[in-house]
Amino acid sequence: MVLETIHSPKDLKSLTKEGLQQVVDEARQALLEKTSRHGGHNGPNFGIVEMTVALHYVFNSPIDKFIFDVSHQSYVHKMLTGRVQAFLDPAHYDDVSGYTNPKESEHDLFTVGHTSTSLALASGVAKARDLKKESYNVIAIIGDGSLSGGQAYEGLNQIATTGSNTLIIVNDNDQSIAANPRGGIYTALRNLRESKGQAADNLFKALGYDYHYLDEGNDLNRLIQLFQEVKDADHPVLLHIHTVKGKGYKPAEENREAFHAGGPFNLETGEYLSDGNGGASYNSVTADLIMDKMKQDPTVVAINAGTPMLLFNQEERKKVGDQFVDVGIAEQEAATMTTGLAKNGAKPIWAVFSTFMQRTYDQLSHDMALNNQAGTILVYGASVSSMNDESHLGFFDIPFLAHIPNFVYLAPTNKEEHLAMLDWAIEQEEHPVAIRIPVGPLKETGIADKTDYSILNKNQVIQKGSQVALFGLGNFYGLAEDVAKELAAKHNIKATIVNPKFITGLDKELLDSLAADHQLVVTLEDGVLEGGYGQMIAGYLGDSPLKVQNYGIEKAYHDRYDRKQILVDNGISVNNLVKNILKDL
Amino acid sequence: MVLETIHSPKDLKSLTKEGLQQVVDEARQALLEKTSRHGGHNGPNFGIVEMTVALHYVFNSPIDKFIFDVSHQSYVHKMLTGRVQAFLDPAHYDDVSGYTNPKESEHDLFTVGHTSTSLALASGVAKARDLKKESYNVIAIIGDGSLSGGQAYEGLNQIATTGSNTLIIVNDNDQSIAANPRGGIYTALRNLRESKGQAADNLFKALGYDYHYLDEGNDLNRLIQLFQEVKDADHPVLLHIHTVKGKGYKPAEENREAFHAGGPFNLETGEYLSDGNGGASYNSVTADLIMDKMKQDPTVVAINAGTPMLLFNQEERKKVGDQFVDVGIAEQEAATMTTGLAKNGAKPIWAVFSTFMQRTYDQLSHDMALNNQAGTILVYGASVSSMNDESHLGFFDIPFLAHIPNFVYLAPTNKEEHLAMLDWAIEQEEHPVAIRIPVGPLKETGIADKTDYSILNKNQVIQKGSQVALFGLGNFYGLAEDVAKELAAKHNIKATIVNPKFITGLDKELLDSLAADHQLVVTLEDGVLEGGYGQMIAGYLGDSPLKVQNYGIEKAYHDRYDRKQILVDNGISVNNLVKNILKDL
Structure with missing residues (x-):
């Protein structure tokens, strides 16, 4: 096995093209085995194997600085930077986190778990380099999904304005298929893909970028060639690279939503081992109530920012049609759109993980609360007993949300109470309301909750x-x-x-x-x-x-x-x- | 006076073109007189007089919905919607706020004071309209400065994706003159202006917009014609309209930074009446210390998000050159860029108003604090005794910032203490540090503060x-x-x-x-x-x-x-x- 001999990126440099291809194949096999047994972000990593090998072959980390957006696609990067045993040996699977982590390696610059931050981080790293009059490449790798976040756009602007060496790699694995084709960034990317980068209006060129398109983003040799061409540029370069999400594993290529991340799965069938236990949960009763509301009232509308499965599966989303809006990974848009919807007489419900709600303090305060609009926010995972990666903690929500004026933040303790609160939140017109969705097994009292929640702060x-x-x-x-x-x-x-x-x-x-x-x-x-x-x-x-x-x-x-x-x-x-x-x- | 006879937009409809032009002239004169006596956002309103009259002539507010971004440019809108006395009669100057305000008028949809939110609000208002199967125009008016905020980009994406009637007016008064010309949104806008909308790569077209350019944005007749053309469109339309900031008042046209907003000024000379009292203040001693640091250390760098005057005036900014970065009205970029700068060995200082810092909770937590990077944040106006518009309150900062792990938030009580804290914050490498800049007159003890601030939480x-x-x-x-x-x-x-x-x-x-x-x-x-x-x-x-x-x-x-x-x-x-x-x- 060649992969096991790679202890640092330097070990790649002496390999032949065939050797590099063998590393690619072995890395993909290791990914398959680990994620099928252990779970993780499978699809994003399958798609970026060749790119990661090519990056480490051409550039010189840690002198050149890699910044992975979200960083859940950094598994191969970890394999190539001294952590391969965490992907080969089940006894070491938990030695590494699912994200880049400076405590693990000098090749990991930042602890990152939220999207759309890589360009802003890169803009700072590059600017510091320039102030110190140093010379090396700063490389940000960002997916098309992450490009829907406003912070990514702010980073694009700043990097272009600074004007010095920064390489932005847009890893475009075609999320636009799930999206509405009428406009927006996913349409812009699709037009560029379909024209092989030649579309008449190019967003990136408009912002001043030296733009390159590569359609064969899983072709190792072409990747190496492209990276060699743009290495050490004296200006910002944007590489738009088309990759296949789930590449090399058919179930993942075909079912990209399911194969974004998940638990262990059956390698042969591609079925998740614990996919749906069928029992009712706080999430399922929440979805059921909202689905009922939607049937009765066409102005009930669910908003989501890039985590649609939180509320409805694909089939359910199809059923509710225009009453479900996925704004992309754009939480600010979700919160403020919720405000606009409520103001104009709709009944919006925004479902969001607590950790990602953190991206919207000002939207919740200056937009929703100051205007006192009666939208409903469902806060998921706000508990010590939810996600436990340091980048995804959901238990800062009370100091964050509870001191914003006008907001009513509710903490249900059982199913009946939760549903009564949810019903009240959707139908009332007086307050912005957030509900802390309980974490843990569903508790039922069997007695409907008749509390009048319009009497605020009544314990x-x-x-x-x-x-x-x-x-x-x-x-x-x-x-x-x-x-x-x-x-x-x-x-x-x-x-x-x-x-x-x-x-x-x-x-x-x-x-x-x-x-x-x-x-x-x-x-x-x-x-x-x-x-x-x-x-x-x-x-x-x-x-x-x-x-x-x-x-x-x-x-x-x-x-x-x-x-x-x-x-x-x-x-x-x-x-x-x-x-x-x-x-x- | 015609203007006084306009009690609602309906009263405009029966006027001739000459009558409308007279309204324009009278409105501009009223603006000049009020802002010169009373202060306010002068320049942005001078530039948008013709556009506002044309909008209310062509569209039917409040059935058609106007949403002004930031809304500090809504003075003429207020004049035309029943509030003209607040601009004509000094005794009534304080009857209206400086922003749109639903408590004042049904023509004001939202209370708004922060930038870049109008498109997200419009996306919600339009979506609610569609769910209710109603039919009217939703119109967002956004300045080029506000377009630098990531939330505006998220709104652009969502409106294009929804695909129904929404009219976005980019009021481009050429802020790019102040900006670096190497790339980014200001460059994209400039290229469009210089080509009269014909530039090869059009950002808005790339996102799917039906794009129109008007160079003569202070020409009433052309504005009316353009609005009539696009009224009732069944799809999103973006009008890129070039206006002159400060239009009609020479000092404002020539000195656009000073004439963005300010207190009373001398109408004849264009000089602010209380421009600079010359005495030292917390702001001035802060700027002095940072200027000194910059001279000694080329890695000291000040970051700013669209409020450069907070730290340095134009001359000072020129002096420090590359050690000052204005990222545009993009607070998320500022916070996360600060993180990247610190990580790569620079000494970044981000100066921000407390009310705008609210736009960066996740950047301060997930980026700066989780990565424990030693940047310095200067928090201005965090006091009951600072800005007192409900949209600009600065006193929510402690629940917002103080419970984020790793952050050290300092509250100085006098000049010597403040400077000692600031010096420590810049030079230390252990913690993200924020300093609550004192509000009020400078207090001096005359005795240098020798406290070792690395001993945390020592009262x-x-x-x-x-x-x-x-x-x-x-x-x-x-x-x-x-x-x-x-x-x-x-x-x-x-x-x-x-x-x-x-x-x-x-x-x-x-x-x-x-x-x-x-x-x-x-x-x-x-x-x-x-x-x-x-x-x-x-x-x-x-x-x-x-x-x-x-x-x-x-x-x-x-x-x-x-x-x-x-x-x-x-x-x-x-x-x-x-x-x-x-x-x-």
Whole structure:
């Protein structure tokens, strides 16, 4: 095996073309085996094997600087930069992250997991080089999907304006097939592909780029030739390279949405091993309710920014037609379009992962909240128990969203409550509303929730007790119940249990009433502690006789953590809570 | 006067071309008189008089929907939609805001003050129209400056993809003159202007637009003709219209940077009445220090996103040359470019208004903080006592920024401290650092600050007292001193006075020590209360014997408020503080 002998990019330089092709073949085989067993971003990596080998053959990393957009397509890059065992040996599969990571290698410049940032990063790296009067290539590799993000366009502008060496590689694997063909960047790229780069109006040339098109983006020799031609240019160059997503694995080439990323799959059939367990989940009941609404009301419309599977599968999207809008990986557009839709009388619902919602603070504040428009935002993965890559953490949402005026942010604790909140959010016309979709198995009470959610900030007292009041927010409501059980069983204390429901405001009447027969308020939230829900309560009760204990996660970029351990590390266990509560009583 | 007889756009319809021209002339004269006496966005409005009259003559607002980007160019629109007295009668000058405002008129769809949002708003308004199967024109008016923001590009993509009636008017008043001519959107626009819309590569056509160019954008008749041609189109249309910024007022045409916005000016000479008081300010000492650094170190580089005057004037920018980068109105690019610069060994300093920093949460978190890059961010106007339009509030910065891991956010209280923090921030290589530039007159101690700011979260105890500890953060440090004086003079209480300096973390050692001889901790912050600094302290001290009182501003979009009154309304006065403190002792 040649691949195993590549310990750094230097080892590629001495290979013949045949040797390089063998590296390509072996790398693709390793990808297939690892992703089929272990899961990961399969399709994007299959398509970029030749390009990655060619890049490392022609350029000299780490002197030349590679910046991979999103960086979920950096697996082959990792293989060629000293980390091949993480792709060959199942015992080492978890040695590397799914993204570039400077802690792993000097060949990885940045920790990246969100899209459309590579050009801005490259513009800074290149500018620093120029200020230092150094000389080398700065190379950003960006997919066509990532080009739909506004930040990519800002980067295109800045690199062109700076005017010095920067190589932008648009890895175009034809996402436009999924998109509407009437206009926009995907149409522009398609026109360029179909004309082999000769289309009359060229966006990149318009911005001043030295533009080159390569149709055979999985042809190693042509890639090498092209890179050699543009290496060391004294100006910005844009290479538009057409690759095949999923290249070399037929199921991935044919089903590109499924083979963007996923868990383990059957190599022979191309079927995911755990594809759909059939059971109801918070995601499925959410989708069902929205689908029903859409049938009844043509102004109900779902907005999505590049993660359509979050709400509907392909078939469902087809069914709802114009009532589903995928704006591309353009969260700012999604948030502000939601505002415009609501203003003009539609009922928009934007489904978004918490970690990507972070791209829209000003759109949520200056557009949606300042104009107080009644759109609904579904916030997925806002939990310590969701994605656990440091680049994809979803638990900063409360300090992020809860202090924006006018917003109503809701934390349901079971299916019936969630659906009642969702129904209310869609139909009301008074407030921008966000719902923190619960993470974990579906909990059903079997009793419809008749709460009037237009009465804002009204907490629900589930059990009236004394001494200690437990505020269990959203996903941590069950923990409050467990603590109460333990206090009752072992210490003869009947705790008050509160389901706050509302994150964006306090039930002051309830809080004021607690001092009469309580000594302690405990807040539990499935998110970062600083700037969160509990601290609002601590501030409100600061000069009352009540003591307050806040529980949540300490702010930090926790990486690939054990989801149970991080709770324990932050003092969040029934035992520790009971112990600390007893101290204050 | 014809203008006074225009109570709604309908009144324009019956006018002859001569009558319309008279409206144009009278509107321009009214603009000149109001802005010269009262201040405001002068240049952008002078340039768009003819266009606004033509738009309201041809289209039918409010059935047809106008959306003005940033909306600081909507003065003439306001004159034609029932609000002319606010431009003719000095007694009514303050009746209208400087931006579109639905509370003023049904002709104003949105409250807008930040750039590049109009296309996303229009995409939503048009989509809602389509879902409701209604028929009218949706028209977005966007300046060339605003087109540099990535959100505008996302909107261009979405409108083109939707494919139904939307009219985008690019009001091109040639900001590219200030920009670097080597590439990017300003170059693309310039090429189109110089070729009268015929340039070989047309960005807008590439995105699928039906593109029209008009060079005589201040010619009323040509504007009317063009609008009539494209009215009621069944597809997206982009009109690229070349106007003259400051049109009709020579000083404004000649000095476009100064005549973008400003206070009252002398109509005859074109000189601003209060242009530069010559005294030192926090802004001037900041600029001086950075200028010195730049001379000593070629890797010190200032980044700016479309507000260059914040740091350096034109002459100073010329002097520092390549060490100043204006990325356009593209805050995301600024934040992430700062990250790239720091990673590759430069010393970047990004100067930004707090209200515009809101556009970069994910860039500050996922790019700068996750990668822990040592750039410096200067946050201007983060105070209740800064801009007071509801669209431009700068006091949400602490919940926004302070809970992002790795960031060090500093709150200086005087000149020497500020300069010491700034010097440290630029030279250190450990953390992303933001500095909350003080708002208000420069306070000097005359004693150089020798604090080692690498010891994070170390608060400074200015006076050691007992009973009550006053934490006066940044701009509110002086208030803490005033309260302490009153407590000493009237109540014989020697309060402890603390200058926290660090917003992003607590001095736990100090806080733990207070319980021995204090009953109360009071926090004072010049910003929103919820999710702020004080609540972190309240959370930390929640189960200590100490009581805590937090003072700040209640979250809301306060509009054109009286800066002293809002403090009083939020309980922030020496008298009220003393009264509340005495209650808890």
